[in-house]
Structures are given as C-alpha cells and as structure tokens.
Amino acid sequence: MIETVSAILADGFFAAVAALGFGAISNPPMRAFPRIALLAAAGHALRFTLMTYFGVDIATGSLCASLTIGFGSMMLGRRIHCPTTVMSIPALLPMIPGMYAYKSMFSIVMFFQKIDDTAVCAAYLDTALRNGMITVFVILTLAAGATLPILMFPSKAYTMTRRQQCQNNA
Amino acid sequence: MQRQTQGDPHSELAATVGFIARYASYLMGSGVHTSRVVRNSRRIGSALDVEINLAVFPKSIIVSGTDAHGESFSRVVAIPACPIDFERNADLSALSWEAHDRRLPLAQIEQRYEELCAKPRLDPMLVMILAGLANASFCRLFGGDFKAMGIVFTATLFGFFVKQKLAQRGMNHYLLFIAAAFAASLMSSLSLILDTTSDVALATSVLFLIPGVPLINGFIDIIEGHILTGISRLTAAIMLIACIAIGLSATLMMVKSELL
Structure with a gap:
C-alpha cells in the first residue's frame, strides 16, 4: 500500500519537475509556476494510477488527466489573471508522447535502412504505425481535454484575464 | 487626447488597424492559439469603436477594420517567428480587457503594449x-x-x-x-x-x-x-x-x- 502511494507521489513529483522545466522554455509568468506544478503532478499521477493499477489504456488515461488539468486551470487561473492555456499547456507537456513520436520516426528511418528485407521492413512499419497512432491520439485527447472546459464555459474562460476592479472604476 | 488634435478619421482608423495588426501578428508568432488572437484583437478594436475582422493564414494575417462612419481599412502583416512566450500571452490578453473596460485611447494602449513587450524573459x-x-x-x-x-x-x-x-x-x-x-x-x-x-x-x-x-x-x-x-x-x-x-x-x- 505504502509502496503504491509512494510510487504515485514520485510520479507526480517528477511530472511536476518536467512540466516546470519544459514549460520554462516557453517563458510562463512566474506567478503561474506553483499552479503549473500542481496541475502537472495531479494530471500525470492520475494517468499513472489509472494505467498501472486499473489497466486503463494510454489514450483514455490521457483524456482523464487532461480533463483534470483543463478544469483545474480554469479554477486556479482567475486569481492570477492567466488564460487557461497558459497553465494547462505547460502542465500537459510531460504527457506529450515524445517517446512514441520518436520511436515512430525512428522506425521510418530504419524502414529505409532495411528496405530489401521484407520481414524486417514489415516489423518496422508495424512499429511506426503503432507508435504513430498512439502519438496522434494521445496528443488529440490532451488537447481535447484541455479545450473542453473552454467550450463548456466560454464566458468564464474568456474573462480569465479581466480585472474586476477595472470594471468598478469604469 | 491625440485623437482630437489629429481629427482626421481616416488616419485614426489606419493607426488603429496598424496597431492591431502588430498586436495580432506578435501574439500569433509567440504561440497563442488562433481563436484567442482573434478574440483579443476584436476586443481592442471594439474598445476603440472599430469593428475588426481577421483572416489568419499560416505565415500572414489580413486585418480589416471598419469604423463608426462605415469607412474601412485593411492591412496584411507577416507573422514573425518569435519564441513561444506564455507571459506575453497572459499580459497581452489582460491588456485587451484593460483597454475594453477602461476605454483606453490608442496612444495609451500602445504605450502599455510596448511596456509589456519589453519585460525580460526568464534567465x-x-x-x-x-x-x-x-x-x-x-x-x-x-x-x-x-x-x-x-x-x-x-x-x-x-x-x-x-x-x-x-x-x-x-x-x-x-x-x-x-x-x-x-x-x-x-x-x-x-x-x-x-x-x-x-x-x-x-x-x-x-x-x-x-x-x-x-x-x-x-x-x-x-x-x-x-x-x-x-x-x-x-x-x-x-x-x-x-x-x-x-x-x-x-x-x-x-x-x-x-x-x-
């Protein structure tokens, strides 16, 4: 039990570090950092739990995680006047299936290296297609999960950066 | 203030469309999703009583503005290749609301825009x-x-x-x-x-x-x-x-x- 909990917490921790680091390349505002870390940890740990202990596939797991991040960024963003995507995109970055994208591309490179050997070629083509499918659908579910809250509550999502006191002054 | 002294409605419209063209192309270049760019630009336009329409293409944007007199002006701008920047995304979106809620004049919006763009990036x-x-x-x-x-x-x-x-x-x-x-x-x-x-x-x-x-x-x-x-x-x-x-x-x- 303790092992399970510590595995989940460790996964969340490393996801948070990954989100901050990859996010930092895209220059998020400093005030958003703690919220990005929290959202990334919650989303990635949820996906890890679903996939490891409940046998959920990677696309469904990613959808659950990205919905959590999407709704979470909506709840957390207003206080710091950040659009939802400023928090949700960095928080989603650790779940981008970079490894699958890379494996897919690598198999295509190898496909041409072994073009004369039909059996090996077929194996590389299979790997390329499988990893490519995972890449496309995981990114699609990540984006869909992050966008759904915006589509559901547009008036709330579009006024995230509006300052309330300005309205009173006006 | 500047708007009254200038007095020429056409050059005023041109200045507004010119600024929004700069604003929208910068946002597109620094990795803001398209619908937000369109929304923010239209919001700034409505704050200045100009109806803005955008046609966004991969490398350029067509910005067209129509003022209260029905006069219109359009520009095509290239989208610059900027590094992705979430801080500008948040700040410039907030600027569009500020302009809308306080009815800021163009000169002041432009000044705020320059200030926000001059903020340093992370080390x-x-x-x-x-x-x-x-x-x-x-x-x-x-x-x-x-x-x-x-x-x-x-x-x-x-x-x-x-x-x-x-x-x-x-x-x-x-x-x-x-x-x-x-x-x-x-x-x-x-x-x-x-x-x-x-x-x-x-x-x-x-x-x-x-x-x-x-x-x-x-x-x-x-x-x-x-x-x-x-x-x-x-x-x-x-x-x-x-x-x-x-x-x-x-x-x-x-x-x-x-x-x-």
Whole structure:
C-alpha cells in the first residue's frame, strides 16, 4: 500500500519537475509556476494510477488527466489573471508522447535502412504505425481535454484575464 | 487626447488597424492559439469603436477594420517567428480587457503594449538548468535509473547550449534541431560505457526538443475550427520531430551499430 502511494507521489513529483522545466522554455509568468506544478503532478499521477493499477489504456488515461488539468486551470487561473492555456499547456507537456513520436520516426528511418528485407521492413512499419497512432491520439485527447472546459464555459474562460476592479472604476 | 488634435478619421482608423495588426501578428508568432488572437484583437478594436475582422493564414494575417462612419481599412502583416512566450500571452490578453473596460485611447494602449513587450524573459541559464532537470525527471518516468538521470541532465545542458549558440548565429531552424539532437544524444551515448539503462538515457536525451506547445496548440486550433493554422502548426511540429529523429539516428549509427 505504502509502496503504491509512494510510487504515485514520485510520479507526480517528477511530472511536476518536467512540466516546470519544459514549460520554462516557453517563458510562463512566474506567478503561474506553483499552479503549473500542481496541475502537472495531479494530471500525470492520475494517468499513472489509472494505467498501472486499473489497466486503463494510454489514450483514455490521457483524456482523464487532461480533463483534470483543463478544469483545474480554469479554477486556479482567475486569481492570477492567466488564460487557461497558459497553465494547462505547460502542465500537459510531460504527457506529450515524445517517446512514441520518436520511436515512430525512428522506425521510418530504419524502414529505409532495411528496405530489401521484407520481414524486417514489415516489423518496422508495424512499429511506426503503432507508435504513430498512439502519438496522434494521445496528443488529440490532451488537447481535447484541455479545450473542453473552454467550450463548456466560454464566458468564464474568456474573462480569465479581466480585472474586476477595472470594471468598478469604469 | 491625440485623437482630437489629429481629427482626421481616416488616419485614426489606419493607426488603429496598424496597431492591431502588430498586436495580432506578435501574439500569433509567440504561440497563442488562433481563436484567442482573434478574440483579443476584436476586443481592442471594439474598445476603440472599430469593428475588426481577421483572416489568419499560416505565415500572414489580413486585418480589416471598419469604423463608426462605415469607412474601412485593411492591412496584411507577416507573422514573425518569435519564441513561444506564455507571459506575453497572459499580459497581452489582460491588456485587451484593460483597454475594453477602461476605454483606453490608442496612444495609451500602445504605450502599455510596448511596456509589456519589453519585460525580460526568464534567465537563459535558469531555463537551461530547469530543462536539464525536467529531462532527467522524464528519464525517471520512463524507467531510467539515477545514473541515467545524471547523464541525461548533462546531455540536455549540452544540447541546449548547442541550440542556443547556433540560434544566436541565425542558423536554419531545422538544421538547428538536427544539430542539437545529435549533440545531446552523442553526449548521452557515454552511458553505453557505464552499466546503466542506456537505452532510456539515449532516447530521452533528445525529448527536451519535442515541440509540445505547437502540437497542443495545433490540435486546439483544429478543435476550435481554425483548421488551416492548426494543420500548419502540426506540420511544422512534425518536421521538427523528424529532424530530432535524424539527429538521433546519426548518433546511433556512430555508437551503436549493432542496434541498427
């Protein structure tokens, strides 16, 4: 039990570090950092739990995680006047299936290296297609999960950066 | 104030459309999804009593403004290639609300815009170290051990350094990604000497280059109906991933020929 909990917490921790680091390349505002870390940890740990202990596939797991991040960024963003995507995109970055994208591309490179050997070629083509499918659908579910809250509550999502006191002054 | 002294409605409209063209192209270039750019631009326009319409293409935007007298003015602007910047995204979106709620005049909006754009980015050294730590954590998530994490951290710093240096020299974007992927993976191939999870180390060392933001933005654009810009963002991201694969394969061919 303790092992399970510590595995989940460790996964969340490393996801948070990954989100901050990859996010930092895209220059998020400093005030958003703690919220990005929290959202990334919650989303990635949820996906890890679903996939490891409940046998959920990677696309469904990613959808659950990205919905959590999407709704979470909506709840957390207003206080710091950040659009939802400023928090949700960095928080989603650790779940981008970079490894699958890379494996897919690598198999295509190898496909041409072994073009004369039909059996090996077929194996590389299979790997390329499988990893490519995972890449496309995981990114699609990540984006869909992050966008759904915006589509559901547009008036709330579009006024995230509006300052309330300005309205009173006006 | 300036608006009254100028008094010429046409040049006023031209100035408004000119500013919004600059604003919208900057936002598009720094990785804001299309629907937000359109919304923000129209909001600033309505604050200045100009109806704004945008046609967004992958490399350029057509901005057209119509004022209260029914006079219209349009401009085509090129979208600059800026680094992705979430802080500008948040600040400039807030500026559009500020302009709308306080009915700021154009001169003041422009002044605020210049101030917000002049804000410094995060320190490059800090970004490099954070990216290194992030990639090491990634290595951990994919089942690498602590030795592999250390190697990935070093490799990422090296790859990032190469990328920053070559970018300063104005090297082509694609060649830059090939070079950085090659440098990072070559560095992490040192793990083959050690007894560690070198496969994970080699594969994760290049993942800091994966263009995650355009990938997500591209799909968000498509979901929101901006299919043209969405597909162009995804295509650019896929090209970069292909470049990463080329750089990494070069290393693999050199150091691990039995894997091929």
